[in-house]
Amino acid sequence: MSDRACESRRNEERNIEADLTQLPWVQAYLLLIGSVVPRPIAWVSTTGVDGVNNVAPFSFFNAFGAEPVILGFAPMASDDRPQKDTLANIKASGEFVINIATEPTLVQMDTTGKTFPPEVDEFSVAQLTPAPSLVVKPPRIAESPINFECKLFSLVPLGDGQGSATLVLGRAVHLHVADDVLRDGKIDASLLRPVARMGGPFYARPEILPFRRSDRA
Ligand SMILES: Cc1cc2nc3c(=O)[nH]c(=O)nc-3n(C[C@H](O)[C@H](O)[C@H](O)COP(=O)(O)O)c2cc1C
Secondary structure: OOHHHHHHHHHHHHOOOOOOOOOOHHHHHHHHHHHOOOEEOEEEEEEOOOOOEEEEEEOOEEEEEEOOEEEEEOOEOOOOOOOOHHHHHHHHHOEEEEEEOEHHHHHHHHHOOOOOOOOOOHHHHOOOOEEOOOOOOOOEEOOOOEEEEEEEEEEEEEOOOOOOEEEEEEEEEEEEEOHHHEEOOEEOHHHHOEOEEOOOOOEEOOOOOOOOOOOOO
């Protein structure tokens, strides 16, 4: 066998061929979060039936429509936590706020990703300021420059048991954008400084490429 063929076979042997229908969920999860990158981060604020506010980040997150404006994120289930506080609060109240996670608040956002009992208010733990929302009951995170006030649109169960998720789709009914992330009336990413989740424990910041979408001005 030529050196070249041998090299190619060795490379093939180093590939990952994963049967995702059979793989234990943690391994599938690790491959998933390493592959789908960078992921934007929904920093979700909710209020429990007991009136306790809750904040948590979710990187299984994106936007899905503009009329109506739909945002979605997905809390996962594990054996020790079949239902996260965020999901329980949304099921009970039908309301939440998606705050955009930014670099100046990276450490605080990361702190709110730790597990706290439902009676703990992560606004206090992470020294965040609750700002009143206009339409929904849960407060916005004042330190986040973009806040979408959302009403629950639908819940989509995605499997059951460990590793499963619930897709939470919210209709955004009101948007706040702080003037300090605006340039000429438009949201400027260099002022917004959003952060994203990568694989493993890593975060990223976006870099604008010199190439522009060719069908847009
Ligand atoms: C940057 C970041 C992104 C996260 N993304 C998700 C996610 O998409 N889905 C999920 O279930 N947990 C995610 N987590 C973990 C939750 O934030 C964590 O379980 C949190 O404790 C949930 O809080 P809650 O019980 O108050 O809802 C993420 C954590 C961090 C730090």
